[in-house]
Amino acid sequence: MEMSLARYLARRAALTVFVVFGVTLITFALTHVVPADPVVAYLGDHAPPELVEKVRHQIGLDRPLPVQYLLYLRDLLRGDLGISIMDNRPVSHDLGQYLPATVELATSAMVVAILIGVPTGIVSALYKDSWPDQAARVFALGGTSLPVFYVALLLLGVLYSRFGVLPGPGQLSIYTPPPPHLTGMVAVDALVAGDWAALGDALRHLVLPAFVLGYFSTGLVTRMTRSSLLEVMRQDYVRTARAKGMGERRVVLRHALRNALLPTVTVIGLTFGDLLSGSVLTETIFSWPGIGRYATNSVTNVDVPAVLGVTLVAAVIYSVFNLVTDVVYAYLDPQIRYT
């Protein structure tokens, strides 16, 4: 078991390298198909043509495309993601700044999705077709079908602007001094620094965006939990457990749920990958300085090294979460073996 797991992980890691290589190639090609000029995007439309050409040369964008790509790969192998055209900083530095905020937000959103989604799914399955089930299904449907920006603006308008029960955009209030930078996740940094005022403020600021972002996944988790639990409840071994006189609670929680959660774990794993790489709208509306906003900014400015850096990180995140999901899956279902 241990040996096969190690071999399996090694093979998957090797595959990831290929995926990453492919992703950089495709992204690089795409960023050059876009009929926009990164140099003009950076300098602005007022820049005279001579300045544009001078800066194009300084950045190295006047070299042939294959040369540019090979140079990029060479730097990448050294762990150098290049310099962002827009802010003149190493892309790795930028990613280090923006990724933690997204990890913090996505993790909170995932916690929201699991804490609300799994119990709602269970209740929904146990009370199939009665009113708790109907209510839960409407709630879940809202999550998957209401646009994120609509839910975000609605909740901000009501809970922040109208009643002031929750704080507005950003990670901290303007008059709360930020905790010393350690991980970049403000709540974690505040906790580590023992700054309880900042921690409380950071957590209050997390509530709305985490709920908005988590609500979408809540819908998926609820529906998945419900349908798979219903399926499992029809299985022979559940009937056997009941026939042995076991209490219903024990039947559901000990026997049915563990198997029913398998598909849910897949959904959670993949959704987490989604949340990490695609929370653009939530981040924009809540002024959350995460990777999603960095990505949007980079794409609109045709900032090639930055776009490549973001896609690279997203590809790695996806691969890792796929892998983790598979491993957890096998842990939950002993029938699955690594091959």
Next chain:
Amino acid sequence: MRRVVAVLVAVLLVGVWAVGRGSSAPVYGPQQTIVIAADISSVVSLDPQVSFEFTTPDHLCYSNLVEFARGDLTHPRPSVATSWDVSKDGRVYTFHLRRGIKFASGNVLTADDVVYSFQRVVNIPKDPAAWLITQMGIDEKNVGEVVKAPDPQTVVISLPKPFSPGAFLSIMANTVAGIVDSKTVKAHVQNNDWGTNWLNDHSAGSGPYQLARWERLVTIELVANPNYNIGPAPAIKRIIWPNIMENTVQRNMLTRGDADIATGLSASQLAALRREPRFYVAQIPDLGMEYVGMDVKNVPAFAKPEVRRAVKYALDYDGIVRDLLAGNGLPLQGIIPKGLFGYDASLPFKHDPARAKQLLSEGGFGNGFTVEMLAPNGTAAGGISAGDLASKIKNDLAAAGITVNVRQLASDELYKTYRAQKSQMVLANWYVDYPDPDDFAKPFGDYTQKSLAWRLQYYNDPLAKLVQQASGLQNTPERASLYKKINEMAMQDGPFAIMYQPMISYAVSKRIQHLVFDAVNGIDFFSLTKQ
């Protein structure tokens, strides 16, 4: 494993606790703080010699040889320089510096700092603002000869070629000529970067404020400079621009009291706020305009001045300003916006489809023609949808017999086509770089600048000559009469149908009083007070 993690966490906790306790900065409360909700995503740099898009923080952190009083962008006045002499040929400027000005570091400002600041502009690679200086003929090779400090109180700038004196002084008041503390900056140079990376997170100026924090895409924060000694210190001690991209959220922050000023509200949001007693809307004309450009080579019809005039008569200017902009714009048809020397208030073109049709037949296109117009995806000047404006133009021109196919695309894509002289018709805008009429007359009138007129292949030599002639004059009646001619020529013959001048509109809490601002320097924090 668990034990290892626990120990690690404990070590981190103790370590960071010890570090965290040490930090303490002067804390200013809401009374002394102004919060301005704005979309600052486009800020590329806060180095004064590099910043170009959003320069208000640099205006507040750095001083210049000369400056503009807020609200009057026609007369530069002394600042770091108490006076200056200009040679007869208008090419040698001698600035006499005020003694004892202190930088935030405590260092004394001397002529060497001015020289160093000029050297930075022409030497920093990839500098979006550099062309403001290099267009005067100053470059990294000759800067040592052009800008000299004969003594600590005197700066002599000998321009290598004739350059508009009005434009020269207004560029000296631009942040690109903001004076940096050369000793401090030199101490932070890494890899020949002229200290530009360090200046993104710090400031080294002699202005009333200094940069406390710039977290990209998050916030810019300034605090008072304790060593400021050019004038009385402002009452506001802290200025914060949180980056708020959504205007609905900007409005939420304003109504909640978390922001004092919101800068990006739509016309309807402004109208709603006007009805609320706790807020007011402050407006001034922005220095810019929205226009339709016609390529006179790529579209044979536009080669005829009659057809270009027909387009100008076909547009429903009042409808655009009244219905689309809802008060967020002023009518403008000349190439110099209101607020600058040389502005022409006349509006020769009125919405007149019959006249437009007649001009089309005079030009030989009585049966109309078809043209493709490029329009950006986002907003047009004044914050309205560029798509809505393009549809309005399409309808107006259709009524005169011109079929316009609108193609909406990302603005970077639009500019790539436009700059390569490959467009037929564009919907675009132009904003001020420095407050001199030259900044508008050159792009719109002088094709040799390879700017707007050149992009539309409009090579009008007499007009270009006039622009160059007006450029070389001080703001005299003679210069005014030249701009009158230039405006007339551009309006009647030029390839630009200028439609309106947008307004800058701020939604403001009534706690804020004495709010004065202009399109170049931003808000005047010296006069502003907060209750």
